Amino acid sequence: MKNLNFHPAGRHFLHIPGPSPVPDRLLRALSYPTIDHRGPEFALLARQVLSGIAQVFQTQHPVVIYPASGTGAWEAALVNVTNPGDEVLMYETGHFASLWSQLAARIGLKPEIVALPGNCSQTGFPNSWRRGVQADLIERRLREDSQHKIRAVCVVHNETSTGVTSDIASVRRAIDAAGHPALLLVDTISGLGSADYRHDEWGVDVSISGSQKGLMLPPGISFNALSERAIERSKLSTMPRSFWAWDEILQANQAGSWPYTPNTNMLYALVAAIDMLINEGLDSVFARHQRLATACRQAVHAWGLEVQCAEPSAYSPVLTGVVTPPDVDADGVRKIIYEHFNLSLGTGLGKLKGRMFRIGHLGECNDLSLLAALTGCEMGLRLAGVSLSGSGVSAAMTYLASTSSVQARYHAP
Numbered sequence: 001m002k003n004l005n006f007h008p009a010g011r012h013f014l015h016i017p018g019p020s021p022v023p024d025r026l027l028r029a030l031s032y033p034t035i036d037h038r039g040p041e042f043a044l045l046a047r048q049v050l051s052g053i054a055q056v057f058q059t060q061h062p063v064v065i066y067p068a069s070g071t072g073a074w075e076a077a078l079v080n081v082t083n084p085g086d087e088v089l090m091y092e093t094g095h096f097a098s099l100w101s102q103l104a105a106r107i108g109l110k111p112e113i114v115a116l117p118g119n120c121s122q123t124g125f126p127n128s129w130r131r132g133v134q135a136d137l138i139e140r141r142l143r144e145d146s147q148h149k150i151r152a153v154c155v156v157h158n159e160t161s162t163g164v165t166s167d168i169a170s171v172r173r174a175i176d177a178a179g180h181p182a183l184l185l186v187d188t189i190s191g192l193g194s195a196d197y198r199h200d201e202w203g204v205d206v207s208i209s210g211s212q213k214g215l216m217l218p219p220g221i222s223f224n225a226l227s228e229r230a231i232e233r234s235k236l237s238t239m240p241r242s243f244w245a246w247d248e249i250l251q252a253n254q255a256g257s258w259p260y261t262p263n264t265n266m267l268y269a270l271v272a273a274i275d276m277l278i279n280e281g282l283d284s285v286f287a288r289h290q291r292l293a294t295a296c297r298q299a300v301h302a303w304g305l306e307v308q309c310a311e312p313s314a315y316s317p318v319l320t321g322v323v324t325p326p327d328v329d330a331d332g333v334r335k336i337i338y339e340h341f342n343l344s345l346g347t348g349l350g351k352l353k354g355r356m357f358r359i360g361h362l363g364e365c366n367d368l369s370l371l372a373a374l375t376g377c378e379m380g381l382r383l384a385g386v387s388l389s390g391s392g393v394s395a396a397m398t399y400l401a402s403t404s405s406v407q408a409r410y411h412a413p
């Protein structure tokens, strides 16, 4: 038998854009004893979790928590506000947006895809997979829909397959400008806790998120943040649903419980994760991500490679997509980096398979862990025979050193 317990010395560098590395404090919280989920102690935990997560979504409205991956929360958002056969307008920013529209079709909705037309002349990638949501295309389509058949507009905030972040407030403005009653559903599965996200201020009706990206938890829980209108719409929705139905959950939450067994240990870790984010300050968390993302892009530019996102105002603070030269298999490069340097990078998804890889710089990431990841990439690219125009690590070091400051630290009171 092969020894399956073997693993290389030192820590593994998990730089895929989710799951992201789980901080030690959260791993410890996961190990607390599982308690009675209908007892008084649990109700306290539930209240802490529900009010804390609302702060992270920047909302005054309820947030529903599911013991499911992000995909479950995608389905939940749709089934609570639609009727069978409804039309939904879904903007294609990349692979995740495309998966969400496939899910919509499978549950009996009629997704209509809206996307920027054409392909990029340099890379051949769809233009829509290199840029943020173009709100004017949504507005134009909604204006044509004079009978208001479209029930919801669905967009991905941070497209994890490409490293492009969209302007959600502009989508709300487009819906309002068209005078259309469609609800705004936003996937911020990889945005929440890393990129600025404002559920209430941006007028989002349902925000969808998950645990294993910016929240730094293991995979396993997901969220629907609601609006008044979404709750009202859900009361009229005729879509069959039970596990995902908001009404029973919202009612049970009032008493600090769930209609079924919640994943208690994940909730312990969630309270700790929220505490970490709120203590650092959401603005500082977002600024930290922006700075690391800038350093990463400087590295890619110094290598002479291209960033997948072609629109600087839409650069993702969460991850960077790196386009490899046409004759280089990006997955081959990833394999070398993994095997030689114990570093995991994200693969190119869907239409980008083999053409690019993704560097995650979200959650539990700092200057030195990013530099280590970039070093692994640089060595691996060279080993794969890619000719680089310069040292990306050196460029990132220069940027990080010049923008560094004394770091805030915890002091015992």
Ligand SMILES: *Cc1c(COP(=O)(O)O)cnc(C)c1O
Pocket (backbone or CB within 6 Å): 018, 069, 070, 071, 072, 096, 156, 158, 159, 160, 187, 188, 189, 190, 210, 213, 219
């Ligand atoms: C990770 C991710 C998903 C899928 O979530 P699962 O937890 O894998 O079900 C969906 N959308 C985006 C933008 C993601 O990053």
